[in-house]
Amino acid sequence: MDFKDSDDEATYRATARRWLDANIAEHEAGHYPDDMAKAKAWQARKAKGGYACITWPREWGGGGGTPIESVIFGQEEARHAVDGGYFTIGLGMCVPTVMAYADDATKTRFVGPAVRGDEIWSQLFSEPAGGSDVAAIRTRAVRDGDDWVVNGQKVWTSGAHYSDYGIVLVRTNPDVPKHQGLTMFWLDLKAPGIEIRPIHQMSGGSNFNEVWFTDVRIPDTQRLGPIDGGWKVALFTLMNERLAIGTGGGVGPEDILAFAAQANGADGPLLKDTAFRQQLADWWVQSEGLRNTRMRTITALSKGQVPGPESSIGKIVAANQLQAIGNTAVEAGDQYGIISDPALTPLKGAFHAATMWAPGLRIAGGTDEILKNIIAERVLGLPGEMRVDKDQAFRDLPVGA
Template identity: 80%
Template sequence: MDFNDTPEEAAYRAAARAWLETNVAEHKAIAHADDMAAAKSWQARKAAAGYAQITWPKEWGGGGGTPIQSVIFGQEEAKFPVQYGYFTIGLGMCVPTVMAFADDATKRRFVGPALRGEEIWSQLFSEPAGGSDVAAIRTRAVRDDSDWVVNGQKVWTSGAHYSDFGIVLVRTNIDLPKHKGLTMFWLDLRAPGIEIRPIHQMSGGSNFNEIYFTDVRIPDAQRLGAVDDGWKVALVTLMNERLAVGGGGGAGPKDILALARELDAADGPLIRDPAFRQRLADWYVQAEGLRNTRMRTITALSRGQTPGPESSIGKIIAANQLQDLGNAAVEAEDQYGIINDPALLPLKGLFQSAVMNGPGLRIAGGTDEILKNIIAERVLGLPGEIRVDKDAAFKDLPVGR
């Protein structure tokens, strides 16, 4: 494992930092109507310079660079107040799937606008009855000449209320086992028969949505991959999602350490409490383990290698630590922990945000249980779990009672 930049990487980092210093200042000096307008303006600026998607081919508007260059730019960009999440799902999960499976005409139509921030994409996978099993999808698509007619429901769809397009996984064959009767399509989220309902979250936001399909017609030309072979297509999307979700972020050990120095406990400052100090030590060790695991991934990228399923480790640890750390901090704040005004809370309510968002991160991109299975089977080489439904037709799987 190598913690240092190569001379070439150091030069790239210096160039990226210089570009960011100049362009962030110019971007912040421009008056934008709202956060979305600011986000699209910054995305267009990055795209023009080849920084929007560094690893994508130049012929599609990317930078034609390496994965380690993308990591370096991300590290440097994180130091500036220009973090916009509107494009993460589209550029990190949806459009790469389109690029891998669509024809050239479709790619020419969508890749450029998405890269420049002109159009936003969302991913329509999860369903109310599916739980953590993506292959349990029940939204049906029935062939009607050159179209498919879709009926069903999706849920927890991030950003659908402000997205233009999406990729959707549907059931096209109930006579095959659940993993073999799925098909992927891209679709216009403003098409007739699509109803998007934002879900009100306990944080006060509405970032997720329910989506209802009523006789929605999708042309077969919008299919991604072969009919009934959508699981292979979905795996491309899911692996990108899990890598993105495992990136960490939010409250960390340094933040709660700063809080512990300010808060008073029964016998003085909380930082002097032996039990709390033990928890701080545990969080610090976890954080260092995460940092070193990510460095292994970065080292692999630097050497031109492809990181393996061990990246799932980071997602499990980071999401659980965020939830545990947030709960501990809010409890330590005692009655002040229930205040919901960020202006009155330490670090603008960072720990309250961790309490409310931590549980969701343990589900997004694969639940803890799913990822532990991946680690057990693909990293440790343990035998897979027994699956009694592996070869059963989807129509024969038990439903309800």
Template identity: 90%
Template sequence: MDFTDSDAEAAYRATARDWLAANYAEHQATQHDSDIARGKAWQARKTAGGYACITWPREWGGGGGTPIESVIFGQEEAQYAVDGGYFTIGLGMCVPTVMGFADDATKHRFVGPAVRGDEIWSQLFSEPAGGSDVAAIRTRAVRDGEDWVVNGQKVWTSGAHYSDFGIVLVRTNPDVPKHQGLTMFWLDLKSPGIEIRPIHQMSGGSNFNEVWFSDVRIPDAQRLGPVDGGWKVALFTLMNERLAVGAGGGVGPKDILKFAGQADGPDGPLLKDSAFRQKLADWWVQSEGLRNTRMRTITALSKGQAPGPESSIGKIVAANQLQEIGNSAVEAADQYGIIADPALAPLNAAFHMATMSAPGLRIAGGTDEILRNIIAERVLGLPGEIRVDKDQAFKDLPVGA
């Protein structure tokens, strides 16, 4: 692995740093009506500067740059308190699917506004009865002339309550095995018959939703890919999702090391507790492994190569580590660990937030078990799990008790 920038990469990093320093200061000095408005303003500013969707062609609003330039800008932008989370799903998962499977008129209508932050997208895959099995979708779409009539329910749909559009995977043929009867569409989330219900999370937020479809009409012109061929389209989306979710974030070993240096354990300073020191050592080794794994990805991108399975590995390790660090810090605070007020809790309650958000991260973008199967079967070449439903029509699959 090469941990250093080439001359061209170093020059790009310096230019990006200068742009960020100047534009972030202007952005902070501007008043905005809401967090979403602030996020949209930053996205528009990045687009004007050529730093939004850096690898996308310029004719689609992108920067026309390379994957390594996108990585470099992301590293530099991470040092600033900007919220681009409103656009992660749309630009990382939904719009690339539109670009890959929609007609030219649809792409020209939606790609540019999404890049600029004018419109926000969400992904409607997960369902209450499906769990981690995306192909177990029961939301039905029935053909009616030039339209499809959709009925059913989606759940855990991140950002649906503030999104304008979405991509939805539905069942169009129950008479074939489950992977063969799915179709993908894009849709307007303000369409009649759509009801979006935010879910209150234990963290206090409401970042994802239940979405109900009651006789929602979607024109066939909004179909992405062939009828009953939605599974391959969904795989395209899911590969992008797992790469985005595997990026990591939140508190890490350095944060809990600092906390341990200031906190008391049951027998004196927490940093001198041998059991806690062993945890610190484990987290530090994991963190270094993650850093070097990400460097492998960056090195591959720098050489124009496609990265391997690092996103799946990174997500498993990072999400579990985040949960362990959060839990350990809260437990170490003993009776004071119940205090989650950012004004009173260590690190503005970041450990509490990790405790409450990490379980969801271990599910989003594929559960730990799903990703371990992917690594085992597609990377290590181990035998696949037995699937008794592989050739069975979806309508004949057993349901309930």
């Protein structure tokens, strides 16, 4: 594992840092009507400078760069408080799927505007009856001439209420086993028959949505991949999703260490509490493990190699650690721990935000249990779980009580 930049990487880092220092100042000096407009302005500025979607081909609006250059720019951009969250799902999951499976006309129409931040995408996979089993999808698409008529419901769709387009996985053949009867499409989220309802979250936000489809017509020209071959397309999307969200984020051990240095526990200063100190040591070791695992990924990218399963491992550890740190800090505040006002709480309410967001992070991109199965079966080579539905037609699977 190599922790140092090569000469070329150091040169690129210095160039990226100079560009960021200059452009962040200009960007922050601008006036924007809302956060969305500000985020779009920054995305457009990055695209113009060749720093949006660095690894994508230039003909599709990308930077034509290498994976390690993308990592380096991401590290440098993280030093600044800029919000690119509106585009994470589209550019990290949806548009790569469009680039891999759509025709050239579709890619020409959509990739460039997405890179520039003109249009936002969301991913419609999860359903109320499916839980973590993506292949248990019941939203149905029936062929009608050159169109498909879609009926059903999706849930937990992040950003659907402000997105322009999306990719959707539907069931097109219920007479074969569940993994074999799925098809992927792209669609206009403003199309007739689509209803989007934001879900009120315990954090006070409403980033997740329920989405209903009532006789929504999707042309067959919007299909991504073969009919009934959507599972392979979905796996491509999920692979990108886990890589995109596998790095975690938010508060870490250094933050709760600073908090503990001036906070009191039940029996005196929190930093002198033996149980807390042991937990802090565990978090620190976990964080170092995550950092070294990410460095392993970066080293692989710098050598032109394909990273292994580190994103799945990182997501499990990072999401659970984020929840534990947030919970510990909030509980340490005793009766004051319920106060979430950023003006009155440590780190402007970052610990509360971690407590509220981490449960969702443990579900997004695959639950802890799903990812542990993936690591066990596909990395460690352990026997797979028994699946009684493997060879059963989807329509014959039991439902209800």
